[in-house]
Amino acid sequence: MHRHIVAGLALLPLSALAAEPAAVAPVAGSxxxxxxxxxxxxxxxxxxLIFLLAWLLRRVQQLSPRGGQVIKLVSSQSLGPRDRLxxxxxxxxxxxxxxxxxxxxxxxxxxxxxxxxxSQAASPEFAQRLMELLGKDKH
Structure with a gap:
């Protein structure tokens, strides 16, 4: 008889726990x-925030004077894949x-x-430069 009581007590917490997740499941879903x-x-x-900071950075760079640079790139010529003049x-x-x-x-x-x-500026527009590299610019 004690075995039945112990078995019944052992199953009691499992049944209580089994009923608890059903009650908690809707709360967990929400x-x-x-x-x-x-x-x-x-x-x-x-x-x-990233877009705002990028926009602010562009605005600040536009406000800085470009004519006051001491070093200027006059021209550039590629000699190979890794060499340039x-x-x-x-x-x-x-x-x-x-x-x-x-x-x-x-x-x-x-x-x-x-x-x-x-017309031979050192830094051409990106699209023009890309077309030259791809060989699609037919000048």
Whole structure:
């Protein structure tokens, strides 16, 4: 007889625990939805903050004077996949530099500055440069 009572007592907490998750399940589901909503809202706030900071950075960069730069890139010519010739102007001097992987070598200081037309500016628009690299620019 004691065995039946012990077995009955052992099953009593299991039945009570089995009934408890059914009562908690709807609350957990609504809690999960609230957590997902908070997560989505937090994610939107972070993404919005990133866009706001990017916009502010562009505005601040536009306000800085560009004409006051001491070093200017006059022209650039690719010699291969990793080698370039670059003509830079520092003050009133123009210097021809050789750029390769991990090194910059001054090649020549020009006695007379080279005048480059605006159409051959050193930094072309991204789309034009991309088309040149892809070989689709038929000049």
């Amino acid at each position: 809690g999960m939805a609230a957590q997902l909503g908070q997560l989505a809202l937090g994610l939107l706030l972070v993404v919005g 670059v003509l830079v102007q520092v003050g009133s001097e123009q210097i021809l530099l050789g750029l390769s992987t991990g090194s910059i070598t001054p090649l020549h200081v020009l006695k007379e500055p080279v005048q480059v037309p605006d």
